[in-house]
Amino acid sequence: MPGMWWLVGTGLVLGLVAAYLIWTAGRVERLQARAELAARALDAHLLRRAAAAAVLAERRYGVELYAAARIALDAAPDEREAAENDLTRQLRTVDLDPADRDCAAVIAASRRLALARQVHTDLVRDARSARGRPLVRLFRMGRRHSWPRYFDIDDPTLTVPADVTTG
């Protein structure tokens, strides 16, 4: 009965395709969710750094740093990257003394921000490459999430870890 075999074969193939699609959908969903959580962590670290910089500016170094910190805190989403880069530049111009409490807080916040940025960039890249696959686009998997966006800022590290003379 060749008809029977056709039926079984088609069923098997359909089953495999379905399993693959379900697995891919789950994978896309997971990568999306992770990129969003990483974005939240990055946001928190940006706020932390700006707040630490504002505290430092109030005590010393004055107006320009304080203004940069305020602008970074208040920036609208589309201006935020530029505002954060400005803050990084301002922080690089001042002479930070690691022995000072507030300075140390800024240095530590910048270091943590650099890590959060690195992780976020990697996870966004993974999510984007998963979303960009033809099959994923065809079935519009992950459409409940917005397209993952990079947050493109300069490396905020104030003391380069590889350079052992500072740090």
Added chain:
Amino acid sequence: MRIGIVCPYSFDVPGGVQNHVVDLAEALIGLGHEVSVLAPADDDAPLPPYVVSAGRAVPLPYNGSVARIAFGPVSTARVRRWINRGEFDVLHVHEPLTLSLSMLAVLCARGPVVATFHTAMTRSRVLAAAQGVLRIVLERITARIAVSALARKVQVEHMDGGAVEIPNGVTVARFAGARPLPAWPGECGPGQGGTVGFLGRFTEPRKGFPILRDAFVALAPHRPGLRLLVAGPGDRDDLYARFPAELRERVTFLGLIPEVEKPRMLRSVHLYVAPNTGGESFGMILTEALAAGTTVVASDLDAFRRVLDGGRAGRLFPTGDAVALRAALTELLDDPARRAELTACGDQVVAHFDWPVVARRVLEVYAAAIEATDGRVIDQEWAGLPERM
């Protein structure tokens, strides 16, 4: 924090990754964290209390050498059980792209995963044939660490992702406190005496032993009392055959020395020479020599220049140039003040490679990985981080 670390290679044989894992685990425990290490090992092998055995490793030809690894259904079950029981805040796997426990752990893990890449050669032939598998493994990793600039470069260029560069650590206290071997390093004055050391496989061209040999053979007749201390695997007669008969009594060969003897060997010389001609991605031995308080003379490789802070913490000479090496040896053996200056700077440099310092940087990566997995921000105090480093 509860930390699960996976080591892909068996503890029955010594190796760089195994040492790294043990030192990291002990540093993290020292900082007050709970650590469990999963590694392949014989069931009756003596293991540190924080190590859990994942069963026997089988020798497998891999990447041109024989690796003892564990992979298969039994190992998978053990990995899964260990992860479920451990309830780890973060899982830290080493070399996850080898067919090993590390890869199994990545595939079983649910929470944040941090991966450390040790070798620059992470693209193996086995995995090049299975790009899809590679992607699935990499996708599950939250944050990546590379132990050297070279390993990081491979990550960026071939693995399609960044990595945080955190160097190998060194347990400074173990090296700084070691006693020299009896009757070493001996006298060293202007124009005479002095001991020069070399550690490593002298037959391997990349280690550059012939360059040191040439410099030694040229210098020894003009400098009475100059001695050479060599340690590492190799055949004694083969080594002595490389020296003229009248100089052989001034060469001492220790053979392969155990890890615990290394600090003593390094403290038994006035100058430690690293004449490598390439292939060194980090220069672990240099940080160890610095930790022992020994003056370092090294070839001008990128990796070495970075460790020696551009020549502030040790003398660099043009790679492969035996004449320049000879000049550097003469200059430093004649000048104890200069040696003291270099070692004083070396102490500062090596403080950045001390395991507790390195472990704190690893903890920051753990924190970043956890944050990216559940979106909350970890307080510094909770992560056990100091206010400044």
